[in-house]
Amino acid sequence: MKSILCVENVTKKFGGVAAVNKCSFDVTQGTITALIGPNGAGKTTLFNIISGIQPLDEGRMVFQSEDITGSATHEIARKGISRTFQLTRLFKNLTIKQNLLVAKEVSDVVLKKMLVSFGVKKSLSTKCTDLSYGQQRLVELARALLFPHSFLMLDEPTAGVNPFVREQLKKIIRCAAKNGTTVLLIEHDMDFVMSLSDHVIVLNEGCVLAQGTPAVIKKNRRVLEVYLGK
Numbered sequence: 556m557k558s559i560l561c562v563e564n565v566t567k568k569f570g571g572v573a574a575v576n577k578c579s580f581d582v583t584q585g586t587i588t589a590l591i592g593p594n595g596a597g598k599t600t601l602f603n604i605i606s607g608i609q610p611l612d613e614g615r616m617v618f619q620s621e622d623i624t625g626s627a628t629h630e631i632a633r634k635g636i637s638r639t640f641q642l643t644r645l646f647k648n649l650t651i652k653q654n655l656l657v658a659k660e661v662s663d664v665v666l667k668k669m670l671v672s673f674g675v676k677k678s679l680s681t682k683c684t685d686l687s688y689g690q691q692r693l694v695e696l697a698r699a700l701l702f703p704h705s706f707l708m709l710d711e712p713t714a715g716v717n718p719f720v721r722e723q724l725k726k727i728i729r730c731a732a733k734n735g736t737t738v739l740l741i742e743h744d745m746d747f748v749m750s751l752s753d754h755v756i757v758l759n760e761g762c763v764l765a766q767g768t769p770a771v772i773k774k775n776r777r778v779l780e781v782y783l784g785k
């Protein structure tokens with residue numbers, strides 16, 4: 556199994572506190588990997604480091620055999636890493652269509668089809684300020700999917716979306732993986748994680764606490780203690 560992303564000993568401190576602490580893991584090409592862990596475990600910080608938004612203090616990252624440590628956000632994006640944000644980052648004063656065309660030049664028909672499959676019943680000319688929070692998240696996901704990529708990072712894709720759309724998201728993510736995209740997702744919805752992922756990495760206080768298949772993680776005592784509160 557080939558690793559597409561290798562995170563080696565990554566540390567990120569805010570003030571004196573390590574949000575990410577000597578964290579190491581590999582993401583296997585073509586898989587759906589979930590990054591789970593309690594609030595404040597360092598998941599989003601890791602995403603920001605991988606996508607070049609925040610610099611790391613120590614460690615190294617290798618993507619498709621290339622060292623990307625210290626590379627600028629646009630360079631990392633150009634290598635094929637696309638992502639969404641926990642707090643959406645759409646251009647709020649632009650329309651849905653304008654936001655999506657930032658990622659890729661495609662026809663209105665394609666864009667409309669995508670919105671319909673996401674359950675967003677809005678015209679392409681709707682300004683993103685006029686969308687609900689859930690709708691904004693879905694448009695951002697559409698944008699991440701349109702951006703040319705081989706690696707897709709999703710920060711809490713199901714947050715604020717209804718159960719029907721959640722099932723749609725599962726299908727969309729599965730379909731992306733089937734077509735060769737490697738997916739790394741942060742998620743608190745355990746049913747979603749366990750039914751979708753090939754591999755689960757559990758982060759706690761900035762460190763990898765455990766990793767394995769969903770079946771193995773579900774039974775891990777330490778994971779149950781720190782994360783599921785059982």
Ligand SMILES: Nc1ncnc2c1ncn2[C@@H]1O[C@H](COP(=O)(O)OP(=O)(O)OP(=O)(O)O)[C@@H](O)[C@H]1O
Nearest residue numbers: 569570574592593594595596597598599600601641
């Ligand atoms: N810019 C920042 N400045 C200072 N501290 C930060 C900053 N960003 C994150 N932190 C701290 O780093 C730790 C990890 O935060 P992070 O957002 O990565 O957690 P998370 O695992 O994504 O949590 P959640 O599940 O709640 O989204 C937290 O203690 C947080 O307060």
Ligand SMILES: [Mg+2]
Nearest residue numbers: 598599600641
């Ligand atoms: Mg987070």
